[in-house]
Amino acid sequence: MIKEDKKEIILNHAERLFSENGYDGASTRAIAKDAGVNMAMLNYYFGSKEGLYKAVFVRKFSGFHESLLQIISCPFSSWEKITRYVDIYADRIVKHNCFHRLMTYELSIQQRSDMTNIIVDHLLKNINIGKSIIEEGIKEGVFRKVDPEMTIATIFGSMYYVVHLKNITSALLDVDMHNPEVVINDIKPRIKKHLAALLEAHLKV
């Protein structure tokens, strides 16, 4: 119980510092100090810095795939499914934007290959759900014959661009993207609205 709490505390602070400074930029000393624990505790609980890094990812990966699977099992139309898919993912990326930033950073540099594989395996499962929805709509004749994979890239690319490059979008959208309230109340609905309009024009026959 106490043990679990300490581990969770360490994981929370590690997640923030890793995503703010990168893997190499976040020293174990800084993480330990930030979490208010002795730095030997990191190795005691997670074995090594890389072990801690992996634990940050693995923790976040549990459960989300299942919640996505619910969409395609429900009797929605393909259009309803894809909009729900986008909305759920937008909520997720905005809520855990630090973590998603860390994830895309780790993907962009293929340094720790086993770490990369873990992330790719997880992401692909979730991405393929969206892809299957689009392909289903095409097969049913309710979607145009678009490029499903590239459409997926557009969906995620748009969301990542707005949420991750805060310095750019703050200036571009003339808002403070570092203010969570602004992002949740103003930007997230704007992303959803834009993607819905974009996909409607792009997909609907």
Next chain:
Amino acid sequence: MIKEDKKEIILNHAERLFSENGYDGASTRAIAKDAGVNMAMLNYYFGSKEGLYKAVFVRKFSGFHESLLQIISCPFSSWEKITRYVDIYADRIVKHNCFHRLMTYELSIQQRSDMTNIIVDHLLKNINIGKSIIEEGIKEGVFRKVDPEMTIATIFGSMYYVVHLKNITSALLDVDMHNPEVVINDIKPRIKKHLAALLEAHLKV
């Protein structure tokens, strides 16, 4: 002459190692060894590691904005302008994908604030050209009343997603994104085609 060559060599290797390993992951020793120079040369030419880092960016920033400005000064239609804009940027991002990866990484972690400002200033100028093209088209009545800023995010987000997250797109598109020929001959045209179709459905009245 010889002096310039050495500086260029160092900058080339620094650019690659920085983009592969991140700022903290690329040690000055590794860069010097990779470039085949004594590590004292880095400080001799660039003052410090951060000086070298800045020099990598500043070198790439010269000239590109001017080539983009040519588009809006030509007597093209708004539709022609935006497709040319996208194509030019797609070429650019694919050709210098290592550098663009480094740039987005540096933007996502706001650690070296002066470095961030340099990048934001440069990018905003180029982004606003695209934005002005879209707004012009809307004003002329040839484009629908879309969200111009979000449309920009979609354009760049789509390109970045495909080009930067090679491990994901390799699996998603079933190609080897680490093979430059594949990217140039197969993926780049596919991105352009997709974005053209997407923007046509999205923008054209």
Next chain:
DNA sequence: TACAATTAATCAATCGATTGATTAATTGTA
């Protein structure tokens, strides 16, 4: 008491940066 949890101290390795010295190239001058 037995064992998990936690601590301070310490380790070797590596980091970015600087040093003094040397070499090669350029400039100035008689």
Next chain:
DNA sequence: TACAATTAATCAATCGATTGATTAATTGTA
């Protein structure tokens, strides 16, 4: 033109600081 003076380029060696990790000792708890 000949040679001294100056500068730029390059080197091996070393600096203090920081890194991730480990150790032995201590504390807490069931």
